């Protein structure tokens with residue numbers, strides 16, 4: 317493969333002069349008087365066009381992925397990058413593309429909408445790909461060759477050595493779709509990008525990164541190919557909302573944590589499902605889903621629908637007769653699937669739901685930053701770090717209350733919150749509740765060996781009763797009445813709101829009651845009682861591997 321990509325590009329694209337936006341010509345940042353784009357001058361956060369080059373976002377991605385900004389394209393989902401491959405390289409009605417098959421359906425749809433023939437090369441029975449077979453599908457007009465690794469729906473990854481060989485021998489562009497790479501032990505080809513000038517790697521924020529709703533897809537390739545994509549794309553293809561939301565939620569440590577949980581759940585699901593006679597085969601998986609084979613995929617699919625569980629029926633795909641594709645969910649969702657399937661078909665074939673061997677967390681710490689347009693919150697929780705910590709939210713009485721949680725909960729809790737207090741206290745108090753619940757839940761990890769329950773009554777000089785169950789189900793009750801509108805600088809109606817937000821994110825049952833005369837004491841009693849209940853629930857029992865549930869998992 318020579319270095320000359322341009323000979324593969326459609327002639328009309330090579331001679332294209334792209335639409336130049338007003339903002340392309342000015343590089344002075346957000347300072348300035350903008351009278352160039354006929355926008356509304358009235359600021360509401362979205363009155364200006366977004367950065368067409370997505371500079372800030374690309375710089376963050378560059379730091380995370382180790383690719384240069386010039387080698388990154390961002391689009392409206394991977395769909396946009398797939399479509400651009402056709403629009404940049406394939407002459408409608410003349411050129412063709414090749415794809416391993418079965419694979420992701422969008423390659424074929426994009427080919428068809430661009431009037432490009434798609435040559436589908438069937439995988440082997442074990443879902444491996446025959447190199448000679450796929451290369452021999454090519455002719456002089458074959459511009460694109462799609463590889464998907466790990467592959468959807470077969471879940472297996474291609475060996476890197478095979479991808480290298482195909483890149484070196486194919487005369488056109490190899491599009492390698494790594495949508496599921498975060499779940500794969502085979503790893504990414506990103507580091508080898510510079511060795512293959514004809515390679516485009518697709519990734520996405522829709523799977524491991526948890527941002528499917530933003531529609532953000534990534535393509536990595538040579539500077540030349542990325543510049544061609546940028547020339548052909550719609551100028552403002554990622555909205556202000558998308559760019560800001562992705563920047564807020566682009567959190568590698570959170571992603572890693574979620575990937576770890578999905579991987580352990582994937583193997584738990586595999587072992588539980590394998591004891592079920594109605595499941596004939598569970599294919600190896602390098603992705604966040606399992607492809608399973610059953611005698612009658614339609615019947616099992618309909619049965620699961622009737623239980624409110626939706627999986628993907630792949631039985632009409634070649635080599636996939638009888639197959640369902642099941643996405644790995646949260647432990648609770650997976651339990652729902654397992655318990656539904658245990659009542660499927662022959663009652664004698666009940667499966668045993670066994671938990672993955674829980675491992676006690678040796679590091680029950682978690683730090684997070686939660687940033688929105690209203691608040692910017694940093695929380696550090698160290699459940700075994702001893703009582704204490706620093707709290708600063710800009711609200712004196714709220715700080716005083718939050719400090720009780722670490723002190724009386726027996727763990728280290730640092731909170732810094734910068735909120736829009738000039739508007740009112742609502743966002744700050746609510747968002748601290750959300751972030752705190754999230755941080756404690758994440759610090760708890762598998763929950764192996766914890767007490768799980770906490771109860772506390774009465775408390776100090778007022779009667780404050782707090783009942784807590786960290787079992788994973790959410791139920792919130794609040795029976796506290798305040799006579800005053802404020803205690804210190806905290807509106808009393810926000811107390812309920814705070815605990816409710818915390819309860820949802822911590823995923824617990826939390827029942828709070830308090831009676832008494834003095835509102836200050838009542839509030840303080842509630843926070844202290846909550847801290848005490850939490851202390852009991854998070855404390856580890858003498859059996860560190862035991863799951864505090866008869867179900868074996870919580």
Ligand SMILES: *Cc1c(COP(=O)(O)O)cnc(C)c1O
Pocket residue numbers: 392393394395396420464467468493495519520521522523528531532533
């Ligand atoms: C889910 C998926 C994608 C992601 O598509 P987006 O448009 O980025 O959401 C890409 N490729 C494959 C094979 C997928 O399964």
